[in-house]
Amino acid sequence: MASNGVYPNSIVSSLPKRFIKLRNCLRFLFSAPSSNYSFKLQQKPRKASMSTNSIAQEYVAASMDSFRTSIPQSHGSLLSGLDDVMTGYMFGKKKATEVAHSIWKNVVRKGDVVVDATCGNGFDTLAMLKLIGDRTHKGRVYAMDLQKNALESTSSLLDQSVSPDERGLVELYALCHTKMEEIVPQGDSVRLVAFNLGYLPGGDKRIKTQSETTRLALEAAAKLLAPGGLISLVVYVGHSGGR
Numbered sequence: 001m002a003s004n005g006v007y008p009n010s011i012v013s014s015l016p017k018r019f020i021k022l023r024n025c026l027r028f029l030f031s032a033p034s035s036n037y038s039f040k041l042q043q044k045p046r047k048a049s050m051s052t053n054s055i056a057q058e059y060v061a062a063s064m065d066s067f068r069t070s071i072p073q074s075h076g077s078l079l080s081g082l083d084d085v086m087t088g089y090m091f092g093k094k095k096a097t098e099v100a101h102s103i104w105k106n107v108v109r110k111g112d113v114v115v116d117a118t119c120g121n122g123f124d125t126l127a128m129l130k131l132i133g134d135r136t137h138k139g140r141v142y143a144m145d146l147q148k149n150a151l152e153s154t155s156s157l158l159d160q161s162v163s164p165d166e167r168g169l170v171e172l173y174a175l176c177h178t179k180m181e182e183i184v185p186q187g188d189s190v191r192l193v194a195f196n197l198g199y200l201p202g203g204d205k206r207i208k209t210q211s212e213t214t215r216l217a218l219e220a221a222a223k224l225l226a227p228g229g230l231i232s233l234v235v236y237v238g239h240s241g242g243r
């Protein structure tokens with residue numbers, strides 16, 4: 001996916017090399033195609049030393065300023081409430097997925113249709129369900145994974161965590177995400193499509209997302225997306241399947 005560069009490379013280039021090496025282990029890319037922009041957040045060292053901590057703090061502040069000024073005013077609310085979770089993430093106290101979930105909260109509304117393109121153990125599916133579920137039962141989470149054990153794991157997490165009524169709002173599919181258009185009913189416009197790339201935690205590390213199928217799935221996601229919708233990617237740069 002093309003990014004129009006709304007991320008703080010100027011800040012990155014001013015950081016010491018050692019810092020950049022440590023930083024470069026995890027990335028996000030969020031895109032709201034209706035307004036044709038995307039942005040990417042990159043993690044700071046998990047174990048920053050005293051000297052790098054101050055650099056990391058400056059980085060967080062500068063990154064947030066850079067995002068704020070780059071994002072169209074109409075979408076400024078995307079970043080609302082993000083400072084704390086971003087700072088926690090930079091210092092290893094929050095997970096990458098928690099940053100993603102915080103952004104989703106600013107986009108997804110009760111009753112929305114959303115897609116989890118890589119449901120894995122179901123933590124993202126559950127977070128999505130909490131955002132869309134209400135008494136009207138109009139919302140839906142379409143969640144998929146290539147692996148049967150991933151779907152079982154997601155199903156079991158949902159059964160333990162939500163009421164049968166809420167559970168009924170999630171549809172699970174054993175499917176490659178390139179085929180996501182086959183499961184979302186025509187006419188449903190999707191508010192969020194989320195990807196969490198890589199392999200199933202606790203599963204077979206050889207079965208992982210691949211860049212070519214991810215690219216095709218992103219194209220499919222863009223077709224399904226409602227105006228103002230969001231494609232969210234948590235990307236691990238530590239191995240090829242996570243990119």
Ligand SMILES: C[S@@+](CC[C@H](N)C(=O)[O-])C[C@H]1O[C@@H](n2cnc3c(N)ncnc32)[C@H](O)[C@@H]1O
Pocket residue numbers: 117118119120121122123124125144145146147150175176177178196197198199200201207208209210213
């Ligand atoms: C990092 S895990 C996802 C974690 C998950 N979102 C969670 O909350 O636990 C990545 C998942 O993508 C799945 N996957 C890999 N290639 C896929 C594909 N082409 N289509 C759908 N899922 C795929 C893997 O089986 C794995 O379960």
